Amino acid sequence: MTAPMPQYPELPDNALIVLIGASGAGKTTLASTWPASQVLSLDGLRGVISDDPGCQDATGDAADVLKLILERRMARKLNTVIDATNLEQPVRVDLVMAAKRHGMPTIAVIVATPLSLCIARQDGRPDNRRVPEDTVRTQHKAMVHSVQSLRAEGFNETFFVGGLNRLEPYLRRLSEARSADLGLDGGDGLGDLLLVRRVFGPEILPLWQWKDGSDVAGGDRVAEIRLGQLYLTLALRTDVDGEGDYGFDVMVPCPFDPECGGYAWAPAWSIGCLHRALTGQLDNHEDIVCTVHGSFDDVDQEADDHAAQALEAARG
Template sequence: MRRRMFTVVDATNVTAAARKPLLAAAKRHDMLPIAVLLTTPGSICIERQGPRPANRTVPEEVVAQQHQDMFASRRTLRSEGFPETVYSDSLHRLLPYLERLRERRQADLGLDGSTGLGDLNLVSRVFGEEILPLWKWKPGSNVAGGDRVAEIRLGQQYLTPALRTDVDGEGDLGFDVMVPCPHDDARSGRAWVPAYSVTCLYRALDGGLDDDEDIVCTVHGPNTDEDQEDDPEGRADLEAQYADAVRE
């Protein structure tokens, strides 16, 4: 409160005497005091004490009296100095909860200007910690149109994932993994397909995603049943660009 930050006093404070020093502190720090009245029935308050250990259980008559005192306070809160009173069942709970999750995720990824938890944090969350020893970023690679590219290698087998920074047009993050182009009979071209989990990586390596409907080829475009427009010059140019990128 001294730093003028949003402050929650988590206590019963069911009497005017208990609330008086809190009001004084709010006034001293030029903060707006807001009283929150819980709408939970007294019987449920008593019932919820069941799982508590004996040394944390409040006698039922005390709970009942606190509940009664709280509702009796409704008539005096404004005169005490609370300009606003809200009831717990009217509070928007999901929105601030999601906001906290969003802020935490932004911080974890370093998107709030901080250092975050490192550039493997998102990799760990999507594919699991076990993949981290095999994951190597490839700085300078241009095979994904400027997005970050990595390699997952064990022995002679490897996969090439790419971190996409705008998968939905609204700045959300996600991964693609490189697979053979379904429009190229020789399977020499390269295409990308979304990878949502380590299962997707497995399917990409064993061929299970080779004909996935979400594949987008860097040369032929999306994986559709429509005939691909034959543009030899344009295709040759794209293939040359891809070859140059691979050599990098």
């Protein structure tokens, strides 16, 4: 018999939710359980302003932008999550006041990750995102001390992250998105673009166009990725290596004869393969197959056969 799911407190549908924790506590991971449009991240806004999320010189400007966006979202009564490490008491009070001006509830979520883990997580970060150990210690101490004062700062509710169920809404949102992609929600879904997204990623979909009726791939389905005058031609293979697997080839120049009138194809396993094809880095790929010359193995074998014939003729 399945045990009943524990009862967790419900967060308001629309509120100001402030994540409080030291660098490395996992605030950004937690924030990702909400839709991206609802999250105001100081790192993200630094990236918008300076093209570098770790640019500390841009922190002041990023904080100004955060306050402006927050004010507008609170006026629209929209759920908003704040993901920022340097949230000292005066800054938190400003955030709470912005919400209260528009009658929005305020929630503090404490991400009380052990200090040792917060420090250990700095090692895997790039230099401009790595926070010094003494700073992490100071932030962690401030987080602990803030627990008792959050109500006095104006927060309506205070929760520790371990007391919330963010996994269920996160999985529900992902499930709904996946169902929409598959057309299980009654819509068209991605249809024949589903495999394209799986292989090359969702960003390529607006550039993708099937070229049904093209015969350049020996009867297999052909597509084109085009932006302006530049384009790539791809073929959908439905029996890769004779094993019945699905995959894509990208058209490249014939490596055996620049005047070849056939079509040469190289496997395209990822978006990186498309970049290499466009820049010529696949032009001599070992797995290229030309409809006229075959593969490198075929060409080498043909050369060996000619050499053997010449040697036999010479001996004769």
